[in-house]
Amino acid sequence: MNCIVIVCDTLRVDHCGPYHLGRPLNRVVSPEQPEWTVPTPNMDRLARRGTVFDNAWCGSTPCMPARRDIYTGRYEFLERGWGPLEDDDLDLPRQVSGPPNQSLGWQLGQGYPVSYMVTDHFHLWEQGAGNYHMGYTGFDFVRGHEADAWKTDPIVFPCPDDAGHKVERHHRNVHLTRKSENDYFCAQVFTQAADWLESNKTHDDFYMHIDCFDPHEPWDPPEDLLKMFDPRGYDVDRWKSMVPYDEWGNHYSPEELRHVQARYAAMVTLTDKWLGMLLDKLDELDMWKNTMVIFTSDHGTYNGDRGRIGKLQTHQHDACGHIPFIVAHPQDGHGERRSQLVQLVDIYPTVLSAVGRPCPPDRHGIDLLPVLRDSAAATRRYAISGMFGRSVTITDGEWILHQSPVPDNKPLYWYGHSTARFIHYDLGPYENGRRAVDCPSWETPTWLSDKRADPNEFANLAEALPDKLAELQRELADKLVGLGAPPEQLERLGL
Incomplete structure (x- = not known):
């Protein structure tokens, strides 16, 4: 079976049609969201072909830690923060395609499937993470997004953000290369992915990884899409394509926040539009009969929720930790939903199973193919997530604990x-395979919520329900031990 994994960065689950089901945003999870509805007809189209997982949770955050979860099938945040693949990581593309630096003829002759990546995600190349492309048979990098140091022409160009911010590179790149909507980054990513399918459709059991940076900031959508949510378009007093990761009231008026929310919603709409090009190509080539598609995101973002905007500030509450996860299998689970807990680490064993390659031992992920076939198949009792050195989240889908x-x-x-x-x-010297870390955590209390009554987790029940708190703390301790987490994690978490 062929397998295509699509990761759209910073995609809020409540902005995806298979989850909001046509409801206005403020009636999905968070009443702090606007009253508009975000159309995503191509996500809806994929959901009709596949299985929608209602209880999907990110794992390690933010961007690159989430990718290491995908690439290794193991939670990164318990051991390390944002970084490259390590030498001993059994990364997914190499498990699919065999040893790197071989000829394609040798690879196919040995029976390895082809793997390919199409991405505009500059972090994959950036210092501190830049080796995630090396295991693929081939890859295509769309240049110019966010902080990509690409164009250097000494020109004057419109830049809504502060000149000293690295996103100045983005606006220089855009000014020099963007002529139409076809030149937006998500458009290029999905167009090039569709072109690869056209040229490579006869490969057996290929793995294609599409890593689309949109709808991550910078948020600078086409004005016609922006006007779907803010009729003023860009005719506003001021706007910036990036957002501060902070309490929004420190930076925006309510009207300005609505404009930010409108730009994000327009970026989601744009990304969905160009996702459709890839789905059209799968239709045209009649590839659904032997191709599985996994569609997801690394995490969400606060966008007015809980008085905040952006990521990396507090616990992995629903707006950040709850993610879309849709799997379209050639035969199983069409138009169905699942309530089982799934996470990004599950992509690793699921892809290997789909392309007929063995999965190494000691992975944290679970093969989801049995769950597609059988709605009663089990995954895990609890999902966990977090950012290295901060709080750790555990949930059974009904209750959620954020342990500080x-x-x-x-x-x-x-x-x-x-x-x-x-x-x-602040890292100490390298000794015995590790470095001591001096890392202050967020000044946020341990938080317990009942998601059935309070999906956005506004009410902290930790003091009111001490028995439930103790129960989930015990489950978290058991989960960490079962995962083989470093033992000091229990100590620093007070468990």
Whole structure:
């Protein structure tokens, strides 16, 4: 079977049609969202062909930690933060395609499937993470998004953000290369992916990975799509394509926040529109009969929820931790939904199963093919997620606990040879395979919520329900032990 994995960065689950089901955003999870409905006809189209997982949770956050979960089938955030693949990582493309630096003829002769990546995600190349492309048979990199150091022409160009911000590179690149909607980054990604399918459709059991940076910031959608949500378009007093990761009231008026929310919704609409090009190509080539498609995101983002905007500030509440996850299988689960808990680490064993390759031992992920065939098949009792050195989240889909560390957040160690070159951590010297970490955590209390009555987790029930709190803390401790997490994690979390 062929397998295509599509990861759209920072895609909120409540903006996806298979989850909002046509409801206005403020009636899905968060009343702090606008009253508009975000049309995503191509996500809906994929859902009709596939299985929608209602209880999908990210795992390690943010962007690159989530990708290491996908590439290794193991939670990164318990051992390390944002970084490259380590030398001993059994990364997914190599498990599919065999040893790197071989000829295609040798690879096919040995019976390995072809693997290919199409992406505009600059972090995959950036210092501190830039080796995630190396295991693929081939790859295509769409240049110019966010902080991609590409164009250097000494020109004057419109830049809504501060000139000293690295996203200035984005606006320079856009000014020099964007002539029409076809030149938007998600348009290029899905167009090139469709072109690869056209040229490679006769390969047996290929794996294609599409890593689309949209709808991650910078949010600069076409004005006609923006006007679907804000009739003023870009005719506003001021706007910036990036957002501060902070309480929104420190930066925006309510009207300005609505404009930010409109730009995000327009980016989702744009991304969905160009996803349709890929689905059209699968239709045209009649590939659905032997191709499985997995569609998901690395995490969501706060966009007015809980008084915040952006990521990396507090617990992995629903707006960040709950993600879309749709699997379209050639035979199984068409038009169905599943309530089982699934996570990004599950992509690893599921892809290997689909393309007929063995899965290495000691993975945290679960093969989801049995769940597509059988709605009663089990996955896991609890999902966990978090950011390295911060709180750890555990949920059974009904109750959710965000466990904060003890005040000094110690002991804490960073495992592996890599260092913290993107998100800063104070690391000690490398000794015995690890580095001591001095890392303050967020000033947020341990948080317990009943998601059935309070899906956006506004009410903290930790003090009111001490028995339930203790029960989930015990389950979290057992889960960490079962995963083989470093033992000091229990100590720093007060477990």
